[in-house]
Amino acid sequence: MASLELVNVSKSFGRQPIVKDVSLTVDDGEFLVLVGPSGCGKSTLLNLIAGLEPITEGDIRIDRKSVNDVHPKDRDIAMVFQSYALYPNMTVERNITFGLKMRGTAKAERDAALKRVASLLQIEQLLDRKPGQLSGGQRQRVAMGRAMVRDPSIFLFDEPLSNLDAKLRLEMRTEIKRLHQRLGTSAVYVTHDQIEAMTLASRIAVMRDGVLQQCADPKTVYDTPANMFVADFIGSPAMNFLPATLIQQGDALGVHVGEQGGERAFFPLPRANGRHADRLGGEVVLGLRPEHLAPAEAGQGDAAQFECRVDVVEPTGTDTMLFFDWAGVRMVARTHPNSPVLPGDTVRMVVDTARASVFDRVTGERI
Known part of the structure; x- marks a missing residue:
């Protein structure tokens, strides 16, 4: 596990500010959900944490060490994408273990990690299939398995359930929460769905136009919203x-x-x-x-x-x-x-x- 700290982080594309002076922390084992409407900067903030985009100003720290200049592969972070991003020509087994193989991990160690993750996600029967033979929920489990097999310090989730139907979303939401409780790994999860935010989060960070509006536990955000935007965005029906x-x-x-x-x-x-x-x-x-x-x-x-x-x-x-x-x-x-x-x-x-x-x-x- 690891802690994550963002200190006055800003990001601009040209003259257009996207993330504006955001400061927040994720403690060891915490599940932080970034929520807000489309275009509020939450996915950009996730990419900054992952190192996929350079920050314009501020500091990102993992276990109190600045990672501003650290390559994404060296940040000990695993990311689960909305689009699954699986290799279509590889089996589930190869999709999950490919990253370990590229890092030179021994086969015995890869096999042990695969067995552990496949058992946790209950996908043992899918290991010989290719992504085109899987349902959306199964593909998302494989994408999660690929992230989990590395045993990272921090998980990043970028709207991982948005491509699933309502029933599958509910099932996968429960599965993600169960896995987090079992693994205890720090996580940052991006969604525009306030129900996902309320049910998954240890704390919710509500964003609007690149600005952090409130960061607190779900009950506090719901019962004592910091402003009318948060009050209107969190809750269905709205306030x-x-x-x-x-x-x-x-x-x-x-x-x-x-x-x-x-x-x-x-x-x-x-x-x-x-x-x-x-x-x-x-x-x-x-x-x-x-x-x-x-x-x-x-x-x-x-x-x-x-x-x-x-x-x-x-x-x-x-x-x-x-x-x-x-x-x-x-x-x-x-x-x-x-x-x-x-x-x-x-x-x-x-x-x-x-x-x-x-x-x-x-x-x-x-x-």
Whole structure:
């Protein structure tokens, strides 16, 4: 295992900056997921770590030693690509052991490594086949085997599951997590799929336009996003955003939400702090996850409720999504699968303000 550190790393192609002053660390055995929309710089950052692209500024360190000028083959890093990158004319066995052979590894050692990896990935029965005879999931297992056989210090994954169908993605995602738990090797994984990020990561690094937005464990990123971009990108369905005003009502600090001429509601913020109090009267954005909203039940108070007309109901099996418009905003609530609400029903919606997020309306940063 090895630690990885990026210190103020930047990359430009000509005058176009792609990665901008990124600093982060990957501890021994950690699984870091780089996530963000297409073009945010996450794959470029992975290539910089691998040494496939030279950095423009900054420092990349493996086990506290700078590798800026170290050739990719000498960084003790193995990379698994989106396209598998297998040799079509070679058998699975030769694809997996080819790199070891080129390094002059003895045949007995190659055979032992092949046996170990094939057993871990459960591909013993595929060793005599060629890539054209394999399914997408099998090819990805072979690509992973080729990386694992070297026993590297760090694994790099560049969207390895994006070419697989939904069922295979789920299976391979579970397999990758199981393998990481078994091997304990440090890993950096790139994806644009926030579900993959949430399920695989020890920590998630969210990127936008080459800039690191937040790096934290999945629960922290989901529950306390650093800004509106992270809040919107992480979570499915995405967070609801409501324009609001911070006010004091009696002893409670909270937000006033709603349109002039329509229903307006006061939502107390139990977790409000000094930063909120300093902004009294200011325009903010209230962020509510779909599960923070639910149809009111008998006996509940009305301190944090509002009335809405549900126009779309989407059963998903495990949940039911309720879509509606309120305060000029399109919103969604996640409720239990046996919800009796039907399209066209008018319901009172309860708001769990204890878990709400509040953002600056101008900068989008969390308050």
